[in-house]
Amino acid sequence: MDIRSLFMGLAFALMWASAFTSTRMVVLDAAPLHALALRFLVSGMLGIGIAYALGQRARLDRAQWKATIAFGILQNVIYLGCNFIAMQWVEASVAAIIGSTMPLIVAVAGWLFMGQRIRPLGIFGLLAGFAGVALIMGSRISGGIDMGGLALCLVGVVALASAALAVRGASGGGNLLMIVGLQMMVGAVILGVVAVIFEPFRLDMNPRLAFAFVYTFLVPGLLATWVWFLLVGRIGAVRAATFHFLNPFFGLVIAALLLGERIGPLDVVGVVIAAGGILAVQLSKARA
Numbered sequence: 001m002d003i004r005s006l007f008m009g010l011a012f013a014l015m016w017a018s019a020f021t022s023t024r025m026v027v028l029d030a031a032p033l034h035a036l037a038l039r040f041l042v043s044g045m046l047g048i049g050i051a052y053a054l055g056q057r058a059r060l061d062r063a064q065w066k067a068t069i070a071f072g073i074l075q076n077v078i079y080l081g082c083n084f085i086a087m088q089w090v091e092a093s094v095a096a097i098i099g100s101t102m103p104l105i106v107a108v109a110g111w112l113f114m115g116q117r118i119r120p121l122g123i124f125g126l127l128a129g130f131a132g133v134a135l136i137m138g139s140r141i142s143g144g145i146d147m148g149g150l151a152l153c154l155v156g157v158v159a160l161a162s163a164a165l166a167v168r169g170a171s172g173g174g175n176l177l178m179i180v181g182l183q184m185m186v187g188a189v190i191l192g193v194v195a196v197i198f199e200p201f202r203l204d205m206n207p208r209l210a211f212a213f214v215y216t217f218l219v220p221g222l223l224a225t226w227v228w229f230l231l232v233g234r235i236g237a238v239r240a241a242t243f244h245f246l247n248p249f250f251g252l253v254i255a256a257l258l259l260g261e262r263i264g265p266l267d268v269v270g271v272v273i274a275a276g277g278i279l280a281v282q283l284s285k286a287r288a
Contacts, residue, residue, distance in 0.1 A: 019220030047181030072186025096251025122284030129277025
């Protein structure tokens with residue numbers, strides 16, 4: 001891993017973790033699915049437009065189209081849809097910590113359904129990672145966290161893990177930014193229909209909402225996804241996913257700084273344990 005890959009990984013982790021705080025800002029003042037559909041529409045059109053200007057075209061083979069659509073549904077519709085709805089009631093730090101367990105769930109799914117062996121370091125990492133998250137969630141549940149919102153976050157992270165398994169097929173063909181834009185449009189179309197049918201519209205326009213919305217669709221929405229695919233292309237999906245170990249820490253700190261969310265002693269201990277577990281799982285995979 002060279003210096004450029006290192007900085008790309010750090011930038012991706014920071015952008016990914018910041019999305020939870022900006023999302024929390026958005027959903028407090030706007031209908032979540034309407035806002036998410038609009039975010040994907042704007043991001044998708046911008047991504048496709050830039051890609052077209054760079055000479056990229058939507059010339060994908062059958063397998064790439066399937067992977068792109070699957071990735072758009074799993075990550076953009078289910079994962080982000082569940083998180084946008086949930087963060088009306090749960091804190092951004094909670095959603096960030098649950099979302100950071102994605103590499104752990106991917107490792108378990110590979111072991112259960114794909115016959116992948118888990119090395120001793122990986123087993124230790126899985127136990128430590130889930131224990132750290134359980135420690136944090138235990139303190140939050142005793143403090144009265146909304147269980148419906150928590151359940152939505154859990155459904156979302158399972159969908160995110162499933163999307164991660166499809167990333168390699170969705171990122172090929174040399175039309176990287178075009179594929180990112182197409183995935184955004186998948187989310188825009190599906191979520192737009194669902195929002196119009198099922199969600200009452202609400203909007204309290206203010207400077208915080210405007211800033212959070214623009215930031216969310218430009219940075220975590222478009223730029224972070226593009227950086228992720230570039231990073232996967234440089235060092236591979238396994239090594240790129242190693243940077244997820246930073247997400248619990250970044251998510252907790254950003255939410256505390258910008259939203260004033262509390263950080264208790266158990267949160268600190270749990271984040272350290274969870275981050276160490278995620279790192280151990282990814283190092284185990286890289287060595288294998």
